[in-house]
Amino acid sequence: MPLAPLARPALALGAGATVALALPPWGFWPLSIVGVVLFGIALGSAPSPRDCARLGWLFGAGWMYLGMGWMVQLTVPGYLIAAAIFAGFHAAAAAVSPSGPWSAIGRPAAHAAVEAVRFSFPFGGVPLASMGIAQVSGPLAGVARVGGVIVLTWLVFQLGFAIAALVDRRAAPAPWQREAPAVAGLVAVAFVIGVSTVAPTGTPTGDTLRIAAVQGGGQQGTSALDVPSSVVTERHLEATATIAADPDLDLVFWPENTMDVDRFEGSQPAALITEQAARLGVPISVGLTEDVITDDGSRRFTNAQVVVTPDGEITSRYDKVRRVPFGEYVPFRGVIERITSAVDRVGEAVAGTDPAVIELPTGERLATVISWEVFFGGRAREGVKLGAEAIINPTNGASYTGTIVQTQQVASSRLRAIETGRWLVQAAPTGFTAFVSPDGEVAQRSSQRDQIVITRTIELRTGNTWYTSLGDGPFIVALLALLAIAIWRGRPPGDVRFRRGP
Template sequence: MTAAAPTSPTTHPSRRENVSRAALALGAGVLVAMALPPWGFWPLAFVGVVLFDVALGDDPARGRRFLLGWLFGAGWMFVGMGWMIQLTGPGYVVAGVIFGGYHSVAAGLAPGGPWRILGRPALHTLAEALRFSFPFGGVPLASMGIAQVGGPFAPVVGVGGVILLTWIVFQLGTLMSVMWASRDRLSRPPTSILVWSMSAAVVGVITLSFVAPDGRPTGDTLTIAAVQGGGEQGTSALDVPSIVVTERHLEATAGIEPDPELDLVVWPENTIDVVTFESSDIAQSIVDEAARLDVPISVGLTEDVVIDGRRRFTNAQVVVTPDGEITSRYDKVRRVPFGEYVPLRSVLERISSAVDRVGDAVPGTTPAILELPSGEKLATVISWEIFFGGRVREGVELGANAVINPTNGASYTGTIVQTQQVASSRLRAIESGRWVVQVAPTGFTAFVDPDGTVVQRTAQSEQRVLIQEIEMRTGFTWYTSLGDAPFIVALIGAALVSMYFGGRFGWLTRRSRA
C-alpha cells in the first residue's frame, strides 16, 4: 500500500485526489463495520483506522477533515447499525447522519502534523463516548468494543471499559499510519516524542489489563436452566399472540427434569404479557412448574398500567418461588428509543401515524439487581441494557455475584442485533469479572464465563434449554471501581493539549518538515 502524499493547507489537491481520499475514508468506515459481528473479525477495525488516517493525511485543510470524518463515520454506522431499519427507517437515516457527524467534528477539531498522533485517537474516542449517551440515552451498538471482544485486547475493558478499548484501537491504528507515512521524521521531535510516548501508553494499558484484578470466586455455585421457547425470527407482538410465546416457554420448561442440583430457571424478557401477573392463570402455571422443580423461576413479564389516563406498560423481571411468592422484581430502566417509547412523540405524531404502533414503557427506578430466596444476588439488565456497561456495574457494586440478561430479539431478522448482543454480554463479563447468562425467546441464549468465553449458545429459532453450573464471584475489577469518568477526563485533556500545541505551534512543526 502506498500512502497518500502529505498535503499542506496551502496546497490545493486535485479533484481526483479529493475523490480518492473521500472513497478511502468511506471504505475505512465500512471496514470498521465489517469487523463487527456477524460479518468480520477484529483486525479489520485496525485496518480501517489506518486507512482513515491515510485518507486524512498529514495536515489537511479543516473543511476537508470535516467531510472525510463524516464519510468515515457514515460508512461505519450505516453498515454496523443496519438493524435499525427494522425498528425505524427514518430513525436509521437520522442516526447514521448524526453519529457520522460526531466523527466529522472529531476529525475537524483534531490537529494535523505530529500532534494528530495524540489528538485524533482522543477525539474520535470521545465521539464514541458521546454516542453511547446522547441523544435519547445513547445507541452503543456497532462499537469498537463489540468488534474487539474476540481479539487479544479485550481484557482492556476490565481496566477502563469500552471507552479505553476504543482508544486502544484508534491510537494503535494512528501510530501505525504515522510510522509508515512519516518514517523520515520519526527521529525528529515532536514526532519522535509523541510516537514513543503514545506507544508506551498503549503497551502500559495492555500490560495492566493482564495483571488487573478480575474478581474472585466465593466458593459457591449456582446451577441455572436458561429457557429458549423457540419460534420464528422477524415477528412482533402483533404477529404472534403473547400467549403463544408463553406456551412455548412452558412447554420447554416442562421438559426439565427435577434435579436437586438445579437452583434457578430463567425465562427471557416479554415472555408473559398480562394486565396483572399475580392474579393471572399464567402466574399459577409458573408456580406449578416452580413447585414441580422445587426451584424459583425468574420470568420476564409485561403488565398494562394506566397513568394519567394513558395506557402504558411495564417491562420487568421477577422471581417466583415454588410457594407462589414474588420475592424480587426489577423493572427495566433504560428503554429502547422508538421501540419502547417515542422521543418527541407529540411532534412525530403530526408527521406519521406509525408512532402509534409503539407503546410507552414506564421506566424503572429500582437498582439493577434481583435477589434469590437463597441469598444470591444477580445483576439484572434487561435486553437493551446489556449494551451499557454502567447498568451491570451498578448491580455488581451492590453485591451481585453473577449477571442475567433476559432479552427479546425476536422482532429482528438476520443476526446483527443478536450477535452484537452476545458480544456485549462477553464485554460485560470481562468488565465485571462475573458470569453472564443471556436468555432470549428465539436466540441467542448463552452462558458466558468471566473471561468472556461463550461456554454454551443456542441456535436461532430452536426450542432448547441450556443448563450450566456457574461460579458465584465477588470483588471488583478496576472498571467496576472507576467507571468511565476518569478515562473521559483524560481523553478530554489529551484532546485539548493536542489542539493547543497543534494549533499554537503549528508553524514550528511545519518548519521542521521543510
C-alpha cells in the same frame, strides 16, 4: 503519503466500512485497526479542518450505516437520521483534532471521546456497532476490565492512528522529534495492554448456581402484534416442562417479554409459572410485560423481570430502566405522529427506577440487565457494585431478522462479563441463549429459533475489577485532557492565540 483529491473521500468511506466489517456477525477483529489506519492515511498529516470534517463524516457513515443496519427493521427514517448524526460526531472529532505530529495523540482522544458521547446521547445513547463489540474476540478485550469500552475504543484508535502517522512519515522522512508522539502513543497502548494482564478480575466465592436457561423458540422477524403473547408463554412452558426435577438445580431463567398481563400477581400465567416452580422445587425468574395506568389516565406498560418461588410468592422484581427509543417509547411522539401513524405500533413503556439487581430466596444477588441494557456498561456495573455475584440478561430479539443485533448482543454480554469479572447468562425467546464466563468466553450457546433448555453450573464471584470501581468518568476526563494537550502542543509556531499578553 500523497493521495489524489477523490481518493481521500473514497478511502475514508472505505475505512469506515472496514471498521464495520470487524463487527459481528462478520467480525474479524483486526479490521477495526486496519480501518483506523486507512482513515489516518486519508486524513494525512496536515489537512484543513473543513476537509477533516468531510472525511470524518464519510468515515463515520461507512461505519454506522453498515454496522447499524439492524435499525432499518425498527425505523427506516430513524436509521437514516441516526447514522448521519453519529457520522457527524466523527466529523466534529476530525475537525477539532490537531494536524501534524500531535494528530497521533489528539485524533484517538477526540474520536474515542465522541464515541463516549454516542453511548449516552441522544435518547440515552445507541452503543451498538462499537469498537469494543468488535474487539471482544481478540487479544485486546481484557482492557475492558481496566477501563470498559471507552478505554478499549481509545486503544484501537490510538493504535491505528499511530501506525498511520508512522507510515506517512516513512513515505516522507521527518526528524525523529516529529515521530515522537506516534511512538509515545504506541508505548501507551503497550502499557495499557500490559496493565490489563495483571488487573483484578474478581474472585470465586466458593459457591455455585445451577441455572436452566429456557428458550421457547419460534420464528424471527415477528412482533407482539404478529404473535399472541399466549403463544410465547405456551412455548416456554412446554420447554420448561422438559426439565427434570434435579436437587442440584437452583434457578430456572426465562427471557424478556414471555408473559403479557394486565397484572401478573394472581393471574393465570402466574399460576402456571408457580406450578412449574413447585414441580421443580426451585424459583423461576420470568420476564413479563405488565400494564400500567399512569396518573393522567393513559395506558402504558412496564418491562420487568420477577422471581417466583414454588409457593407462588414474588420475592424480587426489577423494572427495566433504559428503554429502547422507537421500540419501547417514541421521542417527540406528538410531533412524529403528525407525520406518520406508524408510531401507533409502538407502545409507551414506563422506565423503572430501582437498582439493576434481583435477589433469589436463598440470598444470591444477580445483576439484571434487560435486553437493550446489556449494551450499557453502567447497568451491569451498578448491579455488581450492589453485591451481585453473577449477571443475567433476559432479552427478546424476535423482532429482528438476520443476526446483526443478536450477535452484537452476545458480544456485548461478553464485554459485560469481562468488565465486571462475573459469569453472565443470556436468555432469549428465539435465540441466542448463552452462558458467558468472566473472561468473556461463550461456554454454551443455543441456535436461533430452536426450543431448547441449556443448563450449566456457574461459579458465583465477588470483588471488583478496576472498571467496576472507577466507571467511565475518569477515563472520559483523561481523553479530554489528552485532546487538550495535543491541541496545545500541536499549535502552529507563532500562533498568537496561545500567547500570553504583553
